[in-house]
Amino acid sequence: MCAEPNSTYVGLAQALGLSRNTVQARMTRLEEAKVFLDFDRRISPAVLGYPLTAFIEVYIEQKRAAEIIAELSLIPEIVQAHGMSGAADLLVRVACADAEDLFRIDRTILACDGVERTETSLAMGELIPFRVVPLLERGVQPRV
Numbered sequence: 001m002c003a004e005p006n007s008t009y010v011g012l013a014q015a016l017g018l019s020r021n022t023v024q025a026r027m028t029r030l031e032e033a034k035v036f037l038d039f040d041r042r043i044s045p046a047v048l049g050y051p052l053t054a055f056i057e058v059y060i061e062q063k064r065a066a067e068i069i070a071e072l073s074l075i076p077e078i079v080q081a082h083g084m085s086g087a088a089d090l091l092v093r094v095a096c097a098d099a100e101d102l103f104r105i106d107r108t109i110l111a112c113d114g115v116e117r118t119e120t121s122l123a124m125g126e127l128i129p130f131r132v133v134p135l136l137e138r139g140v141q142p143r144v
C-alpha cells in the first residue's frame with residue numbers, strides 16, 4: 001500500500017489475492033484503530049517559494065504551553081512541531097523563502113507570550129525522508 005497509495009480496494013484485493021470485501025473490512029478495522037496517518041499529497045515547499053527549511057528549538061514557560069502552541073499553529077510557515085524532552089521544549093520545522101524570511105519567522109515566534117528564547121538551525125538537505133516501510137519490512141507485528 002505504501003508503494004501504491006492510490007490503490008483501490010479492488011486493486012489491493014487483486015494484488016493480495018483476496019476478495020474486495022475482505023480487503024475493505026480489514027482496511028476499515030485499520031482505519032478505526034488509527035493505524036493510518038492523515039493522508040495528504042506531499043507538496044515541496046520549494047515549489048511554493050520556500051526553498052529553505054530550518055529547525056527552531058523553542059524554550060517556553062511550561063504553564064503556557066497550550067496557548068503558545070495555539071498561537072504557533074497560526075504561523076503558516078510552521079509546517080511541523082513536536083514537544084520535546086531535554087533542554088528545548090518544542091522543535092519547530094519551518095519553511096522559509098530566504099535568510100531574511102527565517103529571521104522574520106523567528107521574531108514572530110519570539111513575540112508569542114511565554115516564549116523565552118529560540119535556537120535556530122538551517123537544514124542543509126533532507127537525507128532520509130519520513131518513512132515507515134523499513135519498519136514494516138522488519139517484520140514487527142502491528143498493534144491492532
